[in-house]
Amino acid sequence: xxxxxxxxxxxxxxxxxxxxxxxxxxxxxxxxxxxxxxxxxxxxxxxxxxxxxxxxxxxxxxxxxxxxxxxxxxxxxxxxxxxxxxxxxxxxxxxxxxxxxxxxxxxxxxxxxxxxxxxxxxxxxxxxxxxxxxxxxxxxxxxxxxxxxxxxxxxxxxxxxxxxxxxxxxxxxxxxxxxxxxxxxxxxxxxxxxxxxxxxxxxxxxxxxxxxxxxxxxxxxxxxxxxxxxxxxxxxxxxxxxxxxxxxxxxxxxxxxxxxxxxxxxxxxxxxxxxxxxxxxxxxxxxxxxxxxxxxxxxxxxxxxxxxxxxxxxxxxxxxxxxxxxxxxxxxxxxxxxxxxxxxxxx
Amino acid sequence: xxxxxxxxxxxxxxxxxxxxxxxxxxxxxxxxxxxxxxxxxxxxxxxxxxxxxxxxxxxxxxxxxxxxxxxxxxxxxxxxxxxxxxxxxxxxxxxxxxxxxxxxxxxxxxxxxxxxxxxxxxxxxxxxxxxxxxxxxxxxxxxxxxxxxxxxxxxxxxxxxxxxxxxxxxxxxxxxxxxxxxxxxxxxxxxxxxxxxxxxxxxxxxxxxxxxxxxxxxxxxxxxxxxxxxxxxxxxxxxxxxxxxxxxxxxxxxxxxxxxxxxxxxxxxxxxxxxxxxxxxxxxxxxxxxxxxxxxxxxxxxxxxxxxxxxxxxxxxxxxxxxxxxxxxxxxxxxxxxxxxxxxxxx
Numbered sequence: 001x002x003x004x005x006x007x008x009x010x011x012x013x014x015x016x017x018x019x020x021x022x023x024x025x026x027x028x029x030x031x032x033x034x035x036x037x038x039x040x041x042x043x044x045x046x047x048x049x050x051x052x053x054x055x056x057x058x059x060x061x062x063x064x065x066x067x068x069x070x071x072x073x074x075x076x077x078x079x080x081x082x083x084x085x086x087x088x089x090x091x092x093x094x095x096x097x098x099x100x101x102x103x104x105x106x107x108x109x110x111x112x113x114x115x116x117x118x119x120x121x122x123x124x125x126x127x128x129x130x131x132x133x134x135x136x137x138x139x140x141x142x143x144x145x146x147x148x149x150x151x152x153x154x155x156x157x158x159x160x161x162x163x164x165x166x167x168x169x170x171x172x173x174x175x176x177x178x179x180x181x182x183x184x185x186x187x188x189x190x191x192x193x194x195x196x197x198x199x200x201x202x203x204x205x206x207x208x209x210x211x212x213x214x215x216x217x218x219x220x221x222x223x224x225x226x227x228x229x230x231x232x233x234x235x236x237x238x239x240x241x242x243x244x245x246x247x248x249x250x251x252x253x254x255x256x257x258x259x260x261x262x263x264x265x266x267x268x269x270x271x272x273x274x275x276x277x278x279x280x281x282x283x284x285x286x287x288x289x290x291x292x293x294x295x296x297x298x299x300x301x302x303x304x305x306x307x308x309x310x311x312x313x314x315x316x317x318x319x320x321x322x323x324x325x326x327x328x329x330x331x332x333x334x335x336x337x338x339x340x341x342x343x344x345x346x347x
Numbered sequence: 348x349x350x351x352x353x354x355x356x357x358x359x360x361x362x363x364x365x366x367x368x369x370x371x372x373x374x375x376x377x378x379x380x381x382x383x384x385x386x387x388x389x390x391x392x393x394x395x396x397x398x399x400x401x402x403x404x405x406x407x408x409x410x411x412x413x414x415x416x417x418x419x420x421x422x423x424x425x426x427x428x429x430x431x432x433x434x435x436x437x438x439x440x441x442x443x444x445x446x447x448x449x450x451x452x453x454x455x456x457x458x459x460x461x462x463x464x465x466x467x468x469x470x471x472x473x474x475x476x477x478x479x480x481x482x483x484x485x486x487x488x489x490x491x492x493x494x495x496x497x498x499x500x501x502x503x504x505x506x507x508x509x510x511x512x513x514x515x516x517x518x519x520x521x522x523x524x525x526x527x528x529x530x531x532x533x534x535x536x537x538x539x540x541x542x543x544x545x546x547x548x549x550x551x552x553x554x555x556x557x558x559x560x561x562x563x564x565x566x567x568x569x570x571x572x573x574x575x576x577x578x579x580x581x582x583x584x585x586x587x588x589x590x591x592x593x594x595x596x597x598x599x600x601x602x603x604x605x606x607x608x609x610x611x612x613x614x615x616x617x618x619x620x621x622x623x624x625x626x627x628x629x630x631x632x633x634x635x636x637x638x639x640x641x642x643x644x645x646x647x648x649x650x651x652x653x654x655x656x657x658x659x660x661x662x663x664x665x666x667x668x669x670x671x672x673x674x675x676x677x678x679x680x681x682x683x684x685x686x687x688x689x690x691x692x693x694x
Contacts, residue, residue: 022653187659190651192539192563195644198652206653214658216539216641217565218597222633222664225599250565252572253600256607286569294563297542298645304537305545306369306553311561312534317569 001027002133004045004053004165006126011064013057015045018162022203030054033062033081040088040095043194047163048237048273049132052094055085056125059102063118074114078106078121091246091287091316093238093275098128129165135270136167138330143173143233143268146328149182151230154220154258156189157248158200159235159268169268170233171204173328178210186212187223191248193293193313217250221257232258236269236327243321243338244281245269249314255323264325271329271345281318289313348374349513351392351400351476353469358411360404362392365509369550377401380409380428387435387442394510395584396479396617399441402432403472406449410465421461425453425468441619445475476512482617483514485677490520490580490615493673493680496529498577501567501605503536504595505547506582506615517580517615518551520675525557533559534570538595540640540660564597568604579605583616583674590668590685591628592616596661602670611672618676618692628665636660 005014013030019042020026028044030036036058039045045054062081068074082099089095105124109117147153153174157163160171167175177184186205191197198214205212215223223229232254238246245251245267258265278284291311297304305311327334327342334341352361360377366389367373375391377383383405386392392401409428415421429446436442452471456464494500500521507518514522524531533552538544545561552559562570570576579601585593592598592614605612625631641658644651652658674681674689681688 019647020649023649190539190641190644192537192565195646195651198642198644198656199646202653202656206656212657214641214652214656216596216660217563218539218595218600219659219661219664221600221603222596222661223659225665248565249563249569253565253568253604256568256603257600260603294537294561295545296647297537297545299542299546300366300643302367303370304542305561306549309369309545309549309553309561310559312566312570313563314566314569317566318572 002129002166003050003162004057004129006057006060006122013054013061015039015054016162017044018046018200019044022199030061032065033058033085036061037085037088040085046196047158047168048092048094049136049164049270050162051089051092052098052272053129053132053165055095056098056102056128058085059099060122060125063121068114071112071114071117074117075106079103089287090285091237094272097272101128132165133167135330136164136169136172139169139268139270139328140167140172140176142330142333143266143328144176144180146266146326147173147177147182147184147231151182152185152187152228153231153233154187154189154223154229154254155201156197156234156251156254157191158196158204160201160204162200162204163235169235169270171201173233173268174210175208178208184210186210187220187229188212188214189217189220189250189254190214191250192217196248220254224257224261224263229263232263232265234267236267236273237316238278238284239267239269239274239327239342240278240281240284241276241339241342242280243324243327243336243342245319245324246281246284246316247319249317252317252319255319259323265323266326266328267324268328271331274342281320284318286317287315289315349476350397350509351404351512353404353407353473360401360408362386362401363509364391365393365547366391369546377408379412380405380432383408384432384435387432395441396511397509398436399445400476400479400512402442403445403449403475405432406446407469407472410468415461418459418461418464421464422453426450448475479512480514482677483511483516483519486516486615486617486675487514487519487523489680490613490675491523491527493613493675494520494524494529494531494578498529499532499534499575500578500580501534501536501570501576501601502548503544503581503598503601504538505543507548507551509547509551516582516617518548520580520615521557522555525555531557533557534567534576535559535561536564536567536597536601537561538597539564567601571604571608571610576610579610579612581614583614583620584663585625585631586614586616586621586674586689587625587628587631588623588686588689589627590671590674590683590689592666592671593628593631593663594666596664599664599666602666606670612670613673613675614671615675618678621689628667631665633664634662636662
């Protein structure tokens with residue numbers, strides 16, 4: 001199934017509960033928009049496109065569950081649900097994009113039948129999900145041509161089917177290259193603190209039959225400096241107009257190490273991730289996440305930090321465009337200078 | 348107390364049991380040289396200088412516990428203890444160095460009084476420990492002058508009292524700057540995979556009353572690019588003649604991020620760590636450690652990697668000298684070009 005999928009029989013949203021992977025595969029039923037917001041906040045679902053699709057269906061749920069008898073009442077409730085959903089994760093631009101797109105659907109709709117509006121919203125949410133899959137497959141196709149037979153690829157975080165509705169971004173490229181018959185090996189950054197690499201990317205690679213080794217994030221520099229890796233791939237949570245990339249914490253250091261060893265570092269992101277209203281990466285707000293995510297580790301069965309230790313946990317960093325070799329989108333591959341090449345992708 | 352300390356009242360060795368930190372502080376009594384060997388093998392004590400000092404006292408214990416009535420008998424027993432101790436961690440160079448130094452003491456000793464010889468050995472072991480402390484304090488004194496009031500410092504791995512007899516290297520510098528009355532804040536790289544930062548460095552900083560936050564190693568780049576950190580400090584496992592630094596995995600990426608943001612990155616290491624016979628860092632062999640250290644994590648109580656996942660786990664990387672702002676030793680601070688400045692430290 002897809003990571004984010006509407007159940008038309010029972011009229012609810014289904015999400016793969018990513019908090020339980022890789023140990024357990026479980027589908028979570030989401031019954032209303034509050035639950036959708038919580039699932040986004042609690043990272044049942046994560047990854048910018050998946051969050052966008054989940055929020056879209058969250059709006060559909062807001063419509064479904066509303067008891068409003070008039071379009072005016074329904075729109076008021078939808079506007080409130082939109083604000084709540086958008087506040088679930090501040091950095092993910094797809095979240096805002098998807099919710100705003102549904103609000104536009106609401107305002108563009110004609111007539112005074114709330115039931116009709118409810119159906120329009122669900123249809124628009126489904127369209128966001130379907131478009132995401134189509135876009136990701138086009139992105140994977142473009143990106144796969146950059147991968148060579150025999151490449152060892154360092155991959156950061158999870159950017160696969162689990163981060164999207166299906167296929168994903170950087171991991172979609174890897175999956176497509178593998179389907180093309182290229183022999184590749186993946187060095188999976190475990191991606192502290194939430195370990196999306198060792199938990200989710202490793203799990204996905206096993207599903208696809210792609211050979212991999214998990215590495216501590218600290219080790220990526222070693223494999224780049226010894227010439228063991230030929231490519232670095234990552235996704236993006238937001239791309240600024242100048243090509244600066246906001247992505248999972250640690251991407252910046254990884255890209256620095258790639259650059260220092262003349263290894264190409266490719267960002268794979270749909271055009272919906274490109275925020276043309278944000279001139280530079282340093283204008284992108286960075287989410288601070290709970291310190292418990294850092295401190296909850298145990299080591300050999302014992303606590304890995306002092307009892308009252310404090311921690312800091314920024315979720316993203318900014319990789320300056322000078323370190324990004326190319327940005328792969330569904331509309332083609334952008335090379336520096338990005339200000340013009342990214343604009344070109346929008347036609 | 349010191350990490351490695353002789354109890355003159357009860358005539359035994361005391362070690363802080365580092366396997367239990369930070370959850371529990373327990374002093375382990377070591378009553379004979381066999382127990383000393385086991386403590387080294389089981390990593391009750393770790394860090395090259397601490398291992399050397401513990402082995403020295405292990406030799407003293409071999410003398411104490413021996414029932415030999417003649418010097419000849421005693422020397423035979425000491426030789427056997429020396430072999431056993433050296434085999435505890437066959438690669439630790441300080442271990443062999445310390446044991447061999449005590450064997451030399453034995454052979455240099457005159458007279459035929461075994462009691463006198465026992466005292467000479469203990470005195471020589473104590474001297475090894477005291478020299479280590481004296482060297483570290485001189486190093487800390489030099490380094491502390493580089494730290495400014497108000498600095499936020501990113502620190503990698505554990506380089507403190509727990510890695511030595513007392514004081515340590517980079518963390519010794521931090522402790523001295525704090526004692527000097529400078530207000531400093533430490534961002535503690537948790538240091539995957541063995542988490543020496545969150546387990547040991549954070550614990551030490553609490554003992555000294557120095558404020559800190561633990562960060563995922565991935566987050567160091569963020570704090571450097573946002574201007575939140577003014578210094579980067581780390582130790583060394585080996586320094587090549589040209590100034591390349593072999594240190595705990597992840598040091599290279601950390602130094603890259605410091606360099607990219609014009610933040611000074613200081614290596615703190617005694618001259619015994621400088622290997623003038625090794626021309627460059629890429630000639631230093633890198634130890635591969637067990638993959639279990641990477642894969643043993645749990646996340647929110649669940650396995651953090653697929654059941655049959657494989658991992659790679661290099662213990663060190665090489666930080667090229669161009670990224671190292673200065674190397675702090677007990678004999679002074681070396682600046683680039685290191686080929687000449689490091690030589691100068693040996694007089």
